[in-house]
Amino acid sequence: MSHPTNNPATEARRRIVVTGMGAVSPYGPGVDRLLAGIHGGEVALRPIAVFNVDGCRATHGASIPDLDLSGFDASSGFRRAPRASRYTMVAVDEALRAAAPDGLPWAPERVGVCLGTYRGMTEISEMIWTKLIDAEPRFVPALLFQETVTNAVASAISIRWGLRGTNYAISAGNASGYQALYLAAQMLLTDAADAVLAGTFDLFTEANHHDMDDLGMLSPSNASRPFDSRRDGFLMGEGAAVVVLETEAGARARGATILAEVAGIGLGHDAYGFATNHPEGVGLVAAMERALAAADATPAEVDYIGAAANSTPSLDRAEARAIHKVFGPGSAVPVSSLKGATGEAMAASDMFNLIASIAALNGGRLPPQAGTDRVDPDIHLNLVRQGDGPVPVAACLAHSYSYFGGSAAAVFLRIWQG
Amino acid sequence: MRVAISGMAALTPIGHGLAGFAAGLREGREGAAPIRRFDASRHRVQRAAEVDWEGPGESPWSRASEMALAVGAGALADAGLEAAELARSRTGLILASSQAGMAVDARGYGRLSHPYRQGLAGDGLAVRMLDAAPASTLDLLAIRCGASAFAFNLSTACSAGLHAIGIAREAIRRGEVDAVLVVGVEVLTEFALAGFGVLRALTIGSGPRPFDELRDGTLLGEGAAAVLVEAEERARARGATPRAEIAGYGSSTDGDHMTRPQAAGAARAMAQALSGLHPEQVDWVKAHGTGTRHNDAAEAQAIHAVFGRRAAALPLTSMKSLLGHSLGASGVVEAVGVVLALSGGFVPPTRNCERPDPALALDVVAGAARPLIAGCVLANAFGFGGNNAALVLRAA
Numbered sequence: 001m002s003h004p005t006n007n008p009a010t011e012a013r014r015r016i017v018v019t020g021m022g023a024v025s026p027y028g029p030g031v032d033r034l035l036a037g038i039h040g041g042e043v044a045l046r047p048i049a050v051f052n053v054d055g056c057r058a059t060h061g062a063s064i065p066d067l068d069l070s071g072f073d074a075s076s077g078f079r080r081a082p083r084a085s086r087y088t089m090v091a092v093d094e095a096l097r098a099a100a101p102d103g104l105p106w107a108p109e110r111v112g113v114c115l116g117t118y119r120g121m122t123e124i125s126e127m128i129w130t131k132l133i134d135a136e137p138r139f140v141p142a143l144l145f146q147e148t149v150t151n152a153v154a155s156a157i158s159i160r161w162g163l164r165g166t167n168y169a170i171s172a173g174n175a176s177g178y179q180a181l182y183l184a185a186q187m188l189l190t191d192a193a194d195a196v197l198a199g200t201f202d203l204f205t206e207a208n209h210h211d212m213d214d215l216g217m218l219s220p221s222n223a224s225r226p227f228d229s230r231r232d233g234f235l236m237g238e239g240a241a242v243v244v245l246e247t248e249a250g251a252r253a254r255g256a257t258i259l260a261e262v263a264g265i266g267l268g269h270d271a272y273g274f275a276t277n278h279p280e281g282v283g284l285v286a287a288m289e290r291a292l293a294a295a296d297a298t299p300a301e302v303d304y305i306g307a308a309a310n311s312t313p314s315l316d317r318a319e320a321r322a323i324h325k326v327f328g329p330g331s332a333v334p335v336s337s338l339k340g341a342t343g344e345a346m347a348a349s350d351m352f353n354l355i356a357s358i359a360a361l362n363g364g365r366l367p368p369q370a371g372t373d374r375v376d377p378d379i380h381l382n383l384v385r386q387g388d389g390p391v392p393v394a395a396c397l398a399h400s401y402s403y404f405g406g407s408a409a410a411v412f413l414r415i416w417q418g
Numbered sequence: 419m420r421v422a423i424s425g426m427a428a429l430t431p432i433g434h435g436l437a438g439f440a441a442g443l444r445e446g447r448e449g450a451a452p453i454r455r456f457d458a459s460r461h462r463v464q465r466a467a468e469v470d471w472e473g474p475g476e477s478p479w480s481r482a483s484e485m486a487l488a489v490g491a492g493a494l495a496d497a498g499l500e501a502a503e504l505a506r507s508r509t510g511l512i513l514a515s516s517q518a519g520m521a522v523d524a525r526g527y528g529r530l531s532h533p534y535r536q537g538l539a540g541d542g543l544a545v546r547m548l549d550a551a552p553a554s555t556l557d558l559l560a561i562r563c564g565a566s567a568f569a570f571n572l573s574t575a576c577s578a579g580l581h582a583i584g585i586a587r588e589a590i591r592r593g594e595v596d597a598v599l600v601v602g603v604e605v606l607t608e609f610a611l612a613g614f615g616v617l618r619a620l621t622i623g624s625g626p627r628p629f630d631e632l633r634d635g636t637l638l639g640e641g642a643a644a645v646l647v648e649a650e651e652r653a654r655a656r657g658a659t660p661r662a663e664i665a666g667y668g669s670s671t672d673g674d675h676m677t678r679p680q681a682a683g684a685a686r687a688m689a690q691a692l693s694g695l696h697p698e699q700v701d702w703v704k705a706h707g708t709g710t711r712h713n714d715a716a717e718a719q720a721i722h723a724v725f726g727r728r729a730a731a732l733p734l735t736s737m738k739s740l741l742g743h744s745l746g747a748s749g750v751v752e753a754v755g756v757v758l759a760l761s762g763g764f765v766p767p768t769r770n771c772e773r774p775d776p777a778l779a780l781d782v783v784a785g786a787a788r789p790l791i792a793g794c795v796l797a798n799a800f801g802f803g804g805n806n807a808a809l810v811l812r813a814a
Contacts, residue, residue, distance in 0.1 A: 108673060109670070109686065113671070118551070118553065119551065125520075125609065128609060128612070128613065129521075129524065129527045129528075129609065131612075132523075132524040132527070132608060132609070132612055133524045133527065133528050136460060137460050137461050137462075137608070137611070137612035137615060137616070138462070138615070138616065140612045140613060140615075140616045141616070142613075142616040142617045142618075145612075145613030145614075145616060145617060146613075146617070146676045146677050146802055148609075148613070149516060149573070149574075149575040149801070149802045149803060150516075150573030150574070150575075151573060151574040151575055151801070151802070151803045151805060152676070152802070152803055154574075154671075154803065155671070155676055155802070155803030155804060155805070156676075158671045158672075158673040158803075158804065159673055159674060159675065159676070159804070161673075162673050163671065163673050164670060164671050164672065164673040164683065164686070165670065165671060166581075166669040166670060166671060167574060167671045167803065167805055168572065168574060168581060168585075169572070169573050169574050170570050170571060170572065170573065171551075171552050171553065171571060171573045172513070172552065172553045172556050172569070172570040172571045173551075173553035173556075173557070175570075176570070179568070179570040182568070183585065186585070186588055186589070186592070189592065190588050190591075190592070192669075267567070267568035267569075267570070268566060268567075268568070269511070269557075269560045269565070269566045269568065269569040270560075270566075271560040271561050271564055271565065271566040271569075272561065273561065274554070274557060274558060274561065275554075275557075283566065286566065402553070402557075404553070404554075404557070405557065406553065406556070406557040406560065406569070407553070407556075407557075407569060407570065
């Protein structure tokens with residue numbers, strides 16, 4: 001997000017850095033578990049046991065296991081909070097502990113919260129509709145209704161941690177996560193905040209699964225295999241993940257450990273057709289080019305691409321075309337998509353992808369491409385294989401791309417060499 | 419850099435098109451009527467301010483999406499932007515909505531969104547089911563309007579509209595885009611009627627009567643509006659007339675309670691929007707003014723905190739007394755109303771405020787419109803979750 005200047009102090013105010021991360025994934029709570037799962041190529045997709053899948057072609061998905069939250073908090077409304085709020089609060093707790101182990105160093109008015117979700121609120125609105133269908137309007141629980149607004153999760157976080165900066169909530173498809181990151185960066189760059197919690201959540205629910213299955217989006221062969229020639233749809237996942245963003249100047253001033261620089265965020269949109277990706281991935285191409293331009297970087301600097309491919313024929317092809325367009329058709333840049341292991345966690349996948357990329361910058365382990373064994377000959381990408389050794393990674397490009405077409409985003413991350 | 423609104427369009431319960439909306443505001447027209455869109459007989463409250471607009475007959479899309487498309491195209495036309503020009507420029511898109519294309523009533527939800535419940539499935543259902551998500555209204559807008567620099571929506575409840583305009587202003591000021599089309603849309607749903615009903619937030623009488631002693635709740639409304647936001651200089655350079663300047667933006671969160679607004683949070687957003695200006699420059703406050711006991715009291719307290727002794731003499735209007743509360747869209751709809759009032763030189767009246775609450779000590783414009791001589795307006799929007807947003811609009 002920085003444009004080079006001659007003034008180091010100005011530059012430091014314009015650089016956006018990550019100082020903390022937190023996640024709740026199908027592997028359980030914690031960034032460590034998420035990374036262990038994806039680095040080990042452990043596929044979290046299982047036969048669905050939590051709801052009825054009668055009549056569905058796809059019967060597998062990746063659910064968050066029951067969390068042991070006994071140590072987390074018993075005093076507040078935490079236990080009664082909806083799943084989306086609980087998962088996201090657990091992720092925030094981890095991210096804040098990492099960023100500021102000794103307590104929040106910022107004035108509460110100077111901490112913002114930006115969250116994105118695609119369909120994360122439908123679990124609660126579904127309950128209300130059920131009351132309206134099966135019972136009477138007066139039986140709708142009032143405390144449930146207030147949880148249906150998309151910003152309810154951000155509010156729960158603000159209330160719990162006493163944060164009073166701006167809250168933004170986005171619900172615009174899969175790229176909502178990086179759109180939230182974009183708004184978080186904007187808040188820092190306009191000096192509207194000293195720190196912003198930027199994150200995502202999305203839930204694997206009965207309604208989501210049935211809806212996607214009815215639409216023919218899910219894999220009837222119950223396999224998530226991004227970029228594979230036999231890919232036939234995605235499988236659903238879920239999760240919540242949060243990062244703490246600050247300016248370099250702010251992070252340095254308080255002696256924080258910087259994990260990576262968010263050097264450029266590019267947004268785009270196919271603006272092409274309803275519920276379909278542009279065959280050449282024009283929205284993603286624009287997002288990638290904007291992220292690189294904002295970072296003042298070239299494709300040659302990119303050591304790894306965290307792809308958005310989710311095993312959908314059209315999405316994966318469009319993303320491959322976009323990579324070819326920006327990196328050249330013969331590019332050997334390593335690529336992988338986490339969704340072979342985690343399933344399509346919608347907006348939550350954005351932040352899983354970001355976290356995996358940041359981990360790659362801090363140790364060189366690239367996520368292997370799980371689920372894929374016959375790479376589509378039409379794809380021509382250098383997919384990361386299990387067993388590939390660590391490589392030096394100085395910069396990554398993390399993608400997000402809606403499987404119904406439309407929104408696209410890319411984030412250029414640079415290693416921190418403070 | 420001065421950022422302006424250079425194009426607008428609106429569909430409201432008190433008038434369509436800019437001229438119709440302006441006339442409705444000036445006259446203080448009543449938007450409230452018995453609900454017609456669905457059978458509300460099961461509900462405690464059976465009134466709302468609906469928009470009398472059907473849209474194209476054979477559309478596969480939700481009425482919300484069609485309303486959004488209509489005002490989006492309208493604002494671009496009003497700004498004098500041709501498709502070719504749009505394709506050449508970097509235009510972003512922000513949608514402000516809480517419910518977008520969500521089903522209108524329980525029957526519709528049961529039929530469309532849950533075919534699996536009834537063993538139903540079918541081609542037409544799939545598209546409608548998809549259009550229930552806000553992302554779909556956004557995608558349709560991006561496709562129709564050709565806006566592709568970025569496209570996302572703000573779903574920050576009732577503060578979404580002003581958040582969206584504020585974010586658009588920042589993106590222009592930072593040079594990231596040439597223009598941003600901000601679209602707000604909300605239609606009446608049984609979902610919202612039930613939800614606000616059980617929260618006891620709706621007027622059960624003939625209200626809403628914002629800032630009145632006897633105020634007893636808000637009234638749900640529908641609405642769609644769009645504004646094109648761009649640098650004032652760019653608008654002039656391409657021969658367009660800036661309609662108003664967006665002179666300030668502020669936002670904050672209470673961090674206190676989901677549904678009980680706090681004056682301190684609202685005051686911070688208002689003060690932030692006014693930074694760089696003198697509070698004395700403000701000629702009129704377009705209040706959030708929902709007509710609930712808590713909102714109006716907290717907003718009044720915040721206005722006193724920001725304006726000090728001047729607060730009691732500062733003209734103030736609640737447009738929700740005319741339009742009802744169109745939730746996520748209300749910020750955009752009412753911002754268009756403010757710009758119309760600025761160019762028409764009037765302060766619209768607040769309806770039903772017959773006995774202004776003396777405890778609030780505000781100069782509520784009631785009965786008839788007043789002349790607006792100068793032109794600097796503070797517009798507020800607050801929402802569930804303790805979200806606050808404020809915008810300063812000034813005659814261009």
